[in-house]
Amino acid sequence: MQKILVAGLLFMSTLAVAQLPERLDSLMRATTKPNEPGAALLVVSQGKTIYRNGYGLANSESKTAITPETNFRMASVSKQFTAMGILLLEKDGKLSLNDPLSKFFPEFNAHVGQKVHIHHLLTHSSGILDYEALMDPQQREQLLDADVLALLKNKDSLYFEPGTQFRYSNSAYCLLALLIERVSAKPFADFIRQRIFQPLNMVTSTVYEAGKPITNRAMGYRKKTLRLFFPIRA
Template sequence: MRLAALLCALALPIGCATGGKTVQESVDALMRDYAGDGPGASVLVIQDGKPVVERAYGFADLEARTPATPRSNYRLASVSKQFTATAVLLLARDGKLGLDDPVRKWLPSLPAKAADAITIKHLLTHTSGLIDYEDLMAEDATEQVHDADVLRLLETQDRTYFAPGADYRYSNSGYALLALIVEKASGKRYADVLRERIFLPLGMDRTVAYEKGISEVADRAYGYSLIDGRWRRTDQSSTSAVLGDGGIYSSIDDLAKWDAAQYDDRLLDAQSRKLATTPWTKTDDPAIEYGYGWRITGETLWHSGETIGFRNVIVRYPQRRLTVMVLTNRDDPEPYRTALRIAELFLR
């Protein structure tokens, strides 16, 4: 055995990669676009339940010159959907709602012509055919909309894109309605349900469904976009206050606890976890199927999140006990392929 190979075999968990680099050095090379004097990223690799790479790059707040750290809290955007789905599954386990319940049982103001055949399961799997609420907003809208406003917009629509269950179309509208159903079924505010039923039990003490004027985000990473060659703060848009489809802020430190809960019964029982990760529907990409808040590609469970100023991804290889998270507070580059390349360092 060559000396380099022997050293790799005997190395600490961060191990060795190709070309004599440690895995950590290889991760740094893959994340070089985020290093330096710009908005940044936080990266976590968990293997066999242990963090083997935990790195941060660039700045969480350019104006204050605050570096990104593993404790920086990023707006998760659509990565939030797995938490909305989990809240629904917890209430289903409690007998407070049924996944086959008609949506109009909980939200009767939706037009019967459009929504009569839509179930909670259709919302979870993006097979409802609901009209995208973003397309119903005024083009010059500057005031932020909330989940309840999404319902009001959909109350004006007596049509769907297709018959419920007949096709797939990614739907932020559906997840906003799920947040409202969680409130109706629990009798509590959506943000409180997440805090009481998910975040606090898992020790995710700094994770929050953010509501301006009600909650705060500790160690907040602010979002930026590259405009005319300069990074401009683009932290909020008119849709940033909708919680069910993307309003959660969290860090890689807290999300490590979320990842651990996917392997045992501390939050969801085995049956509920299986429901969440079953490929219920094909999507518009032949390589991807969808569960409840999770995309499924081959052996991976994953979800990305993109909103103004943030791009994030979590990629899990549950059979290999491997997870890669990349959270960023910038509009570019897209982190999914980078996360896959990081995962490859551990899959050899």
């Protein structure tokens, strides 16, 4: 009886896997429309690709469809790569997570630079000011990391004592990207490509660099009305 039960469960599992592509197709078609911005979906189980497809448009102006090869902007999910870059430099013996910010950014206000350490930046516990609150409200172009440093370096205050609270910080990761450049003596994009993408065979992944084209790029959009979408090009 036990053997029959196990065999039955295996049959049900095999059947569920066989039906998965059809069920996922149905789900994706119900949530995305062919003439609107969409998504790509990949399902991998035990190293085997079970499902791989794209839906909707990568670019609503050119009507380019999303495919499994479409390159999406990762936004803040890319922070994990910046963090890994810092850990690689620590492994190389080029920095310590206990190093103060001022060791690598002597131009930073001394009060802040001495209190904030690298591990505070990594763990969103630095208390460093949000650059979004300091930038010109009329700013329309995307700020570079160097622009963020210029906004922060002369500030002598923090939201809280480093290490005492958690506050998600884009400012911290802009500084960490600059720190990677200063310690490695390489552009951030080159460092990430050489130390992370290439060893992991991430051959289609890239870091955004102003003026350089991105192959198979999907534009980001925000919905303003029920059927009206505006591109986010940054």
